[in-house]
Amino acid sequence: MSRDHHYDAVVLGGGTAGELVASELARAGRDVALVENRLVGGESPYFACVPSKSLLLSARRGETWELATARRDEVTGHLDDDRAVARMAEAGVTVLRGWGRVLGPGRIEVDGAAHGFTDLVVCTGSEPAVPAVDGLAAVPTWTSDEALTVPDLPRRLVVLGGGPVGCEMAQVYAAFGSQVAIVESSGRLLTAEAPFAGEALADALRRMGVDLRLGAEVARAERKETGLRLWLSDGGTLDADRVLVAAGRRPRVDGLGLETLGVAAPPGRGLPVDETCHVLVTEGAPPGRDDGQQDEPAAAHEPGRAPGGPARPVGEAQGGRAGAAAGGVWAAGDVTGIARTTHAARYQARVVASNVLGRRRAADYRAIPRVVYTTPTVYSVGISPARAEELGMDVLTAGYDLAATARATVEADERGRVELYADRSRGLLVGAAAAGLYAEEWMSEIALAIRAETPLSLLTDVVHAFPTYGESIEAPLRELAGRL
Ligand SMILES: Cc1cc2nc3c(=O)[nH]c(=O)nc-3n(C[C@H](O)[C@H](O)[C@H](O)COP(=O)(O)OP(=O)(O)OC[C@H]3O[C@@H](n4cnc5c(N)ncnc54)[C@H](O)[C@@H]3O)c2cc1C
């Protein structure tokens, strides 16, 4: 494509969100460029969801490491994005390879060439956050990128962080024979979720021989003749061959030139967006959480406001739009710091595409599932008990052990539990969590119930097939209905 071409829309970042926005806009007849610096497709198919789920499945099937990594490399297409690029071409999207940097309203530079745009969609994703630990830079470390692409199986692996990435990776490497330890600074695994879920997973990992150091941080790291040594804040030490840093991710906002559009996103904080995924300029916003997660999506509860201050969509100042003529600046995916999953990125991408095409659509984040694909699977949706407490919401909890289902007997696997949370004042389900086999499949109806605000009286009338784990939600639903 020639230099200085003017596009209807430039999509910055060709991952899950970018690919989808670009193809939806191009299919609607817009002249669209997708700017990608690495692989078209982004993290999910090559470095994140797909390889990690492939390795977890191989581990469950008892395959060898060699077979598991061969399968992993097959499903990630050996990190070749030809098929993704062909999909873009077929949709009519121009792919511009290189780092994109906004030069000012309506102007972007990619690999030394300038281009014009009417709408800009920022889909630059997130990157691993590496904690400042004395000596860490001098010892062999991986992030999930390496852990999911290299052929090595370390003899001793320390995983720094017990969130979704740390727990999935710890289970993979422990299953294939590495001696694994997790160091997690909070007192439990999966701190964002209901305590029983993290405890169920901790129990499963301990049974596999994983050494859990909860409530401890790594204070110092040092390279040794063979491997490395970590000193922990609780006085303990760990010897290992490799450290896998899984201590969170931060939205990728640096070096994008967004300040030229008046967008100030402090490092580590997601781009604030309204409910239409229009990027907001926030006047006097306070520093955000440094883990990149928005405390509360601006869009979910307070349309038109970014957390911490009055806000307006970029470009609405002085009667004009900074994106150029009649365009705007939008964002979708991890860069917003909201929900941070592939399915949420896809959802926001559709919301953006619809709004750019002039069909107003507002995002609703109340029922985006969060799944950790370990054994047991941990599924959460809506509000967690801790979040309810933060919001001052009076929630009723009802739970059920999966062991009481006939399916558990049939599967000879009695581990797991489900909990449902209802807002007492509104008499509605607002959240749920489950730890158990296939929970990612049989809990989907709860996401629908929360999103559709289905009355409990109707939910208690739904019949589940026998023998399924899905039957486990019937008793807690009846209990909640009886207590409300
Ligand atoms: C180990 C791991 C496992 C995960 N597993 C799951 C899972 O099972 N299910 C799930 O739903 N989610 C999972 N996630 C989260 C999921 O991967 C992300 O939420 C998703 O990839 C976000 O998509 P995105 O489009 O926002 O960003 P990305 O996919 O990261 O795409 C952003 C793209 O932008 C490009 N880019 C950035 N800046 C520029 C620039 N200036 N110029 C050009 N290109 C640029 C990058 O190269 C990248 O390709 C996992 C994450 C990790 C780390």
Ligand SMILES: NC(=O)c1ccc[n+]([C@@H]2O[C@H](COP(=O)([O-])OP(=O)(O)OC[C@H]3O[C@@H](n4cnc5c(N)ncnc54)[C@H](O)[C@@H]3O)[C@@H](O)[C@H]2O)c1
């Ligand atoms: N299956 C999925 O959907 C899936 C899987 C993996 C990741 N993801 C996405 O990727 C995002 C990132 O996941 P993550 O697990 O890297 O991040 P996270 O923020 O969810 O968890 C990081 C953990 O590391 C701990 N930690 C931070 N600094 C530490 C330190 N110095 N010492 C010890 N512990 C420390 C934190 O307390 C936290 O528990 C998630 O929010 C999720 O959205 C999704």
